[in-house]
Amino acid sequence: MLTSQRKNLIAQRLGRDGEIVAKTLAMELALSEDTIRRDLREMAAEGLLKRVHGGALPLAPPLPDFAARLSVAADEKAALGACAAEIIEPGHVIFLDGGTTTAALARVLPRTFAFTVVTHSPTIACELERHPTADVVLIGGRLYKHSMVTTGAAALDAIRGLRADIYFMGVTAVHPTHGLTTGDMEEAATKRAIAENAAVTQVLLTREKLGRASPWKIMPLARPTGLIVPAGLPPELLAPYRDLDVEITEA
Incomplete structure (x- = not known):
C-alpha cells in the first residue's frame, strides 16, 4: 500500500472511529508499527491530526476569532x-x-x-x-x-x-x-x-x-x-x- 493510500485510510478511520490505535492498524494492514507511527507523525506535522501516546485523534478545527x-x-x-x-x-x-x-x-x-x-x-x-x-x-x-x-x-x-x-x-x-x-x-x-x-x-x-x-x-x-x-x-x-x-x- 502506498503512503498516500495509507494516509487516506487513516483520515477515513479518524472520521469514522474518532481515533487511531497504531498497533491495531499495523496488524490489520500487515505492516510494521513504525510505518504507521511515521505516517501519523507526518500527518500531525501537516496539521491533519493530533498525535497521542499509541496513536492519534482528530484535531479540533482552528477556531475563528x-x-x-x-x-x-x-x-x-x-x-x-x-x-x-x-x-x-x-x-x-x-x-x-x-x-x-x-x-x-x-x-x-x-x-x-x-x-x-x-x-x-x-x-x-x-x-x-x-x-x-x-x-x-x-x-x-x-x-x-x-x-x-x-x-x-x-x-x-x-x-x-x-x-x-x-x-x-x-x-x-x-x-x-x-x-x-x-x-x-x-x-x-x-x-x-x-x-x-x-x-x-x-x-x-x-x-x-x-x-x-x-x-x-x-x-x-x-x-x-x-x-x-x-x-x-x-x-x-x-x-x-x-x-x-x-x-x-x-x-
Whole structure:
C-alpha cells in the first residue's frame, strides 16, 4: 500500500472511529508499527491530526476569532446557557469562563435574585452591563485576544484568592481518554486554576467539540462535576462518557 493510500485510510478511520490505535492498524494492514507511527507523525506535522501516546485523534478545527464564533451553533449555545442558568441559586458566586457559549449563558442569567459573577473576560463583563441583580467582578491580567480572556501571573493570583460556588467552563475539545483540552498553554493553566478554586465545575459543550483534542490539556474527565451537552445527540456519541460515570446533563 502506498503512503498516500495509507494516509487516506487513516483520515477515513479518524472520521469514522474518532481515533487511531497504531498497533491495531499495523496488524490489520500487515505492516510494521513504525510505518504507521511515521505516517501519523507526518500527518500531525501537516496539521491533519493530533498525535497521542499509541496513536492519534482528530484535531479540533482552528477556531475563528471571537466575533465570527458568535454565529456558530447559536441555537445550541442558547440551549446550553438556559440549562446552565437553572443551576444558579440566590447568593451564589459563579465564575463565567470566556467564550461564545458562556456569553450565551450570561444573556440568560437569573434576574430575580442577587448573586455574584466573577470572570476574566471583558466581553462577558460587558454582557452584564445592564443586569439588574448581578454583582460583577472582573479579573485583570494579560489579554489573550483570540478568546478575549485575561491570563498570566496577575490573573492567577486573583483567581487563587476566590472560592466560587460554580465554575462554568468552556473548552475547545473533549475526549473520553484525553479529557478536556484547549488551544493555548496559558489559557489551559488558567482554567485549571479556576476549577481548583470552585466547588462545582460544569463544562458547556456544543456537539462539534465531542471526540476531539486540542494541543493543551486542561484536566481529565474525572475532574469536572459534569458536562452540559445539547439534547438529542446520538446515544453512541455519549456512550464513552457515560461509561466513565461522567455526569451528563442534556440541555
